[in-house]
Amino acid sequence: MTGAAEAELSRQQAVVGVDQLDPERCWAARPPERMLRVPIGFDGSGTPVTLDLNPSHHGGNGPHALLVGAAGSGKTELVRSLVLGLAVHHHPAQLELLLVDHLGGSFRGLERLPQVLGVVGQYPPHPARFDIDPSLFARLGRFLHWLADERLGWMGALGARSMEEYNQARKAAQQQPMRPMVIAVDHYDVLVSQSLEVRDALLRLAEQGEALGMHLLVSGERLDPGALGGLERSLSCRIVLGTPSPAESRMLLGTEDAYGLPPGAGLLTGPVGGTVLFQAPDQSGLVQPVADRVASWAPPRPRALWPPPLRPMPLAEVVGWLSIDPERGLSTDQWQPGRMSVPLGRLDHHVSGPDGELPRLELDLARGGGHLAVCGRRGSGTSTALLTLLTTLAVTHTPREAGFYCLDFDGGELAELDGLPHTATVSGPEDTGLVRRVLGDLTRIARARTELCRANGVNSPTGFRQLLEAGEQGPLPREIFLVIDNAPRLLHEHPGAEAALLELATRGSLVGVHLVFTTDRWAALPPQLVELVPTRLELRIDEPQSSLVEPRLAEQVPLDVPGRGVLLDPRPDGAAGVPRHFQLAAPVLPRTSTPAETCALIRQFGTGVSVPRLEPMPTMVRPEQLPPAPGSAFPIGVDESLAPVSLDPFGTAHMLIYGEPGSGRTNLLRLLMLGIAENCDPGAARIVLTDHRGGLADLPTKLGNHLAGFAPNPESLQPIVEDLCTAMSARLAAADTAAAEGTGQGWAGPEIFLIVDDYDHLSGPTHDPLLPLLPLLPEGGRIGLHVVLARSTAGAAKAHSGPILTAVRAAGATGVLLSGDPQEGPLFGPVAPSPLPPGRAVLVGPDGNSTLVQTACNTDAVWQPPLAEEDALR
Missing domain, CATH: 3.40.50.300 (P-loop containing nucleotide triphosphate hydrolases)
Structure with a gap:
């Protein structure tokens, strides 16, 4: 040797x-x-x-x-x-x-x-x-x-x-x-x-x-x-x-x-x-x-086979060289118009690319319907992942090509990109109306686009895009992204949101409506929704064994590196993906250090075109601002799309109105009664009013001949109820006889509207002055009896099972939920009370369909928060 x-x-x-x-x-x-x-x-x-x-x-x-x-x-x-x-x-x-x-x-x-x-x-x-x-x-x-x-x-x-x-x-x-x-x-x-x-x-x-x-x-x-x-x-x-x-x-x-x-x-x-x-x-x-x-004796090897480690990086490193295009604004020439693949970071690989770097992590939003789910524990970078995606889309797509509707139910980070010309809205849990409007508008858009495809024989996303290019696209962007940070909280606070998300995930894959959301646990989401979103970025999760990508690799994701995770890297031939580690880029570009600065930079070099803003519902609507309704119907407010909402008193069997003090429930009763008085003849509609707390004390003089009875206190209500029972029983007998003989309605006279404000203070577990009406409530539609009950949401869940309220609901009542405590739970189907601005209400029809309404304010006073139950002007 x-x-x-x-x-x-x-x-x-x-x-x-x-x-x-x-x-x-x-x-x-x-x-x-x-x-x-x-x-x-x-x-x-x-x-x-x-x-x-x-x-x-x-x-x-x-x-x-x-x-x-x-x-x-x-x-x-x-x-x-x-x-x-x-x-x-x-x-x-x-x-x-x-x-x-x-x-x-x-x-x-x-x-x-x-x-x-x-x-x-x-x-x-x-x-x-x-x-x-x-x-x-x-x-x-x-x-x-x-x-x-x-x-x-x-x-x-x-x-x-x-x-x-x-x-x-x-x-x-x-x-x-x-x-x-x-x-x-x-x-x-x-x-x-x-x-x-x-x-x-x-x-x-x-x-x-x-x-x-x-x-x-x-x-x-x-x-x-x-x-x-x-x-x-x-x-x-x-x-x-x-x-x-x-x-x-x-x-x-x-x-x-x-x-x-x-x-x-x-x-x-x-x-x-x-x-x-x-x-x-x-x-x-x-x-x-x-x-x-x-x-120094020889140049380094032209290519190092062992790639550099995954590491945090700015988005500028992977998005390519940026330039200012007069038609596209701040953009990159590496992603041609129409391309649905976007760079988000680096993908781990055991051999470096031709440039000596790890390959780019590119998500193909034309695959799997373009839906994306990000799962990760708190601190893993889920919100930043959404910011990176939106920033990349804003650089690679114009506002005509991509628009964002953001629901931020986490830490509010999405608000930093609210100024992007691509952003229609960023709303959070405090604005229930805008949240419902986003879900409702996008559902309507997806349905309309689906009908357009069906009418033109289109059955692929590519065909849909060609259909838009051949026709008039309209003001909406071609690709619409519903971005939800913390989807489990949205689903918890808005029970009706699950049906909307499932519909969007199903329809949207064809018509350019994409669902993007985050969650801290896969188990916190409906399994059917997770199945409809095959593209999944999985950051560090608390229980790696529950990984939907690869539990063994999920265990290897570091605890202290935000943006690091695992995904199934799809193969070009469409075969099952290969589990790989990835590192997301931070949403910053050259000359920027925060997402807000990035947003300002994109806006600074924009072309002036932007996605139509989705403005929140107004908090004040006056009756005179609403157009008249046809027939006996009359307007009561506007819905999420700012379209007028009308009520036909003869088409409504009964009505239950729940709202905390100051929510606007007494104002809604005022709207109903004045609407009846202004749109119906006294011979067609009469009102019986009980107002034992004085919130409607001025109404009897305004109702005139439409007022059939007025009970200013509980004692005066009893004889009115007795007279009403006598009259309605007679009508019922006549209706039964007419039905047996086949001779029509069997009785004549006006429709009767029994309106009770503060019903919770009128009734109790041992006494309810309306109990004599109990057998007549199911027949209200046959005998022209309409019962409208308004009460506080406090204790509503317990009182909801009382005999009168149960009978009213069973007879097909319309439900109105103004602001209230969510702890009361669902009161009409899956709909529960929630904190709302004064006058804002969820209108739930007998068929279970719900509409968010801003009711008109029929008073000269400005909405004020209540001081106390006794002194509140509702």
Whole structure:
């Protein structure tokens, strides 16, 4: 294991100046049998001791070697010297090096060596940290398998069984040469304890490496057979430095000779030459200067196969060069108009791209309906993911091509992009009306577009886009994105939202309406909704075993890196995707540092075209602002689309109005009665009013002949109810007789509207003055009896099951929910009270359909919050 050339080079490294190292001598051509030989020290007589990684049948001790040394034995210095020695003694055309140290310190400074394919590790290194990015291990395992598969593919194409046979045949076939490769792995014992994937890949290389020309140089502090995991069968060559105990020396060498060795001293043993004691020179101060000298002899490799690690990055890095286009505003020429694929970050891969970088993470919004779900625990970056998506869409699409309707039920971060020309609205939980309007408008748009496609025989998204281009698109953007941050909260606070989202997810895939939402847990969403959204970005989640992508990879997502996650990377042929790690970019562009600045930059260079703003419902509507309604109907307010809402009193059986003090329930009663008086003849409609708290005390004089009875207190209500029961019972008997004889209605007279305000203060568990009417309520439609009850939402859930309220509902009552406490729960179907501005109400018809209405304010006073129940002007 000695030689004159090696001796000369060893002494040259140790004695002469670094600047006197000569590439012509060091990199001179050498025969195959002298390849893969590197001096590691000197024996007792001063003769160089050389490590030879050639297999034993070529006179060496390879193809693989094991280096073991306890802390302080000089192991790291020696492994660095061995790598550097290989680089000094082999031209880049003769050798490739792959350096692996997941702790990130052993090979620092050697990455510029021209033989190095890559340095695998945590960079920048954190010697005091052991929370290594787990995705590194998965990528390393795939990379090592890929290196072996690549060489097997080259050999298979030429029918070769080894690197030597391939190199003999490749010139005639004009194929690239195959160079020997040395894979140096430091801290192997720690590495394989954390990754079975890497251990299995290294075991494969140990078994196939000789034929493939791939050699392992494995080092660690404690490499007993258990830690080696079967690799010891292939490591016939061993370098053992000082061991902490005689037992470990016996385990590695069969003797106790390595116990107590001084730093840098060691034993080299292998199938050829027996065991040699050597002393490695102290070259700690020479390694970096020599590495820099060797790096200057040749340019770096044109492409480093090992890609850089996933890391946070600005969106500017992946979106491409930005320019100002007079027709498109701030845009990038890398994404042509009409393209539905958008860049969002970097996708992890075990081989770098042509530019030496990781491939871009591009989401194809033409795939899977263009719907997207982002799942992640708090702090994982779910809101930022939405900001990045919207920013990218704003740069790659004009407001005519893409528009955003945002519902922010999380931390309010989406408000930073409210000024984008692409944004129609950003609304939150405090504006229930706008939330309902967004859901209602987009549902109507999706339905109208579906009918347009059906009428024109279009059944694909591409056909729909062509249909819009051929006709008049209108003011709406071609692609509409409903963006929901924290979808579970939206569904909890708006029970009717689930049906809307399911419809949009089903219809929208054809007609350019895209659903994008975040959640902290997949289980917090309806399973049917999750199934309709196949494109999923999964950031760090609390329970990786519940991952819908790949539980094993989800476990590897770091806890403290926002934007890091896993997804199924779809294949171009449409086959099942491959689970991969990704890193989302931060939503910042050149000259910006926050999403708000990014929004301002896009707006500054915009073309002046914007998506029509979706303004919130007004909080004040006057009756005189509303157009008249046909027939006996009269307007009571406007809906979410600002269209007038009318009420036909004769088409309404009964009505229940719930609202907290100050919500506008008494004002609504005033609207109803004045509407009846102004639109109906007294012979067609009469009103019986009970107002024991005085909120409607001025109405009797205004109603005139329409007022059939007025009860200003509970005592005066009883005889009115008795008279009403007598009259309505007579009507019922006449109606029954007429029905039996088939002679028509059977009775004559006006429709009677019994209107009761503050019903909760009038009735109780032991007494209800309306109970005599109970058997007549189901027949109200036949006998012209309409009961309108208004009460507070406080305690409504309990009172809702009372006999009068139950009978009124069963008879087909229209429900009106003004502002109230959501804790009361659903009162009409799935609709529960919620905090609303004064006069805002959810109108629920007998069929269960609901409409959000801003009722007209029929008073000169401005809405005021209540002071107390007794003094509130409702």
